Amino acid sequence: MQKKVTVVGGGNVGAACAQYLAEANFCDVVMIDVVEGMPQGKALDLTQAGPVRGYDTRVTGANDYAAAKGSDLIVITAGLARKPGMSREDLLNSNIQIMDSVMVGINSSCPNTMLLVVSNPLDVMTYRAWQKSGLKPNMVFGQAGVLDSVRLRAFVAMELGCAVTDAQAMVLGGHGDSMVPLPRYTTVAGIPITELLPKERIDAIAQRTRDGGAEIVKLLKTGSAYYAPAAATVQMADAVLNDRKRVIACSAHLSGQYGLSDVFTGVPVTLGKGGVEKIHELKLERDELEALQKSASGYKDIIRGLPK
């Protein structure tokens, strides 16, 4: 039977997710948004692009969650995006209310469906979705590490003038200023960048990665990035729906790994049909581990302050 993915939120990220999913041709796509007519209109537009782009994916739009019934995966992109000068954490108060209302809808129509969270602040929103869902922790995960890693990959390739596909990278921690790019695990065709670039260039690239979202927000002025975030999200959806066993960084629930528990943060996982099938514990150096723990504990503090 054809797989089905529901994308909640039909704004910039949600619509780009729907487009990439449609083009990937492996699932039906439903887009849900509170704005009347908008998801239906975008779904019709995407359907009409199919003959030119070479897909026959069924794409539909809706304003209520009955349309999500039978989904194999729900991608949550509903929520406000940043404007220049804002941090992702500045979105907390508005987006927590949006997430709570989204979870009421999801619980009513798809109580046992895996959740892939994109809304910011990402690690807190992923925790909230999990908390409100009652699902096992492996079934709820957040997209951040793939995006932060592809940003680092792109900057390494730009610096070295090499193919972006030959650059691999690993970025751990929360999806915010405290994220932890790992140069030791960032390579070009297997060669660590620590052997290819001087420390000051690596530090500059790592900082540009941390600021990668803000750089785009500053340029766009009216919203935040969506092409790369959506591409990263669809790579995760593909990993789950097609059981790819991808080893990638994503926001996952920790229960003792890296000395952390009861928090979602970016760590390397194996992602397949069981969701987060394994969390990989890297042998981090002391400063790397401390940075990861510091990043996660900042989000733990926010989680403790959330309304029930």
Ligand code: NAD
């Ligand atoms: P956007 O403003 O373009 O779209 C958000 C959509 O959510 C709007 O269409 C809005 O109508 C909808 N919405 C609001 N409340 C809703 C509700 N209760 N139910 C359903 N839909 C609702 O914003 P965007 O650029 O698409 O970004 C969406 C979210 O994704 C933001 O929180 C943004 O910060 C986040 N984001 C995350 C990443 C990441 O890597 N995790 C990257 C980019 C953006």
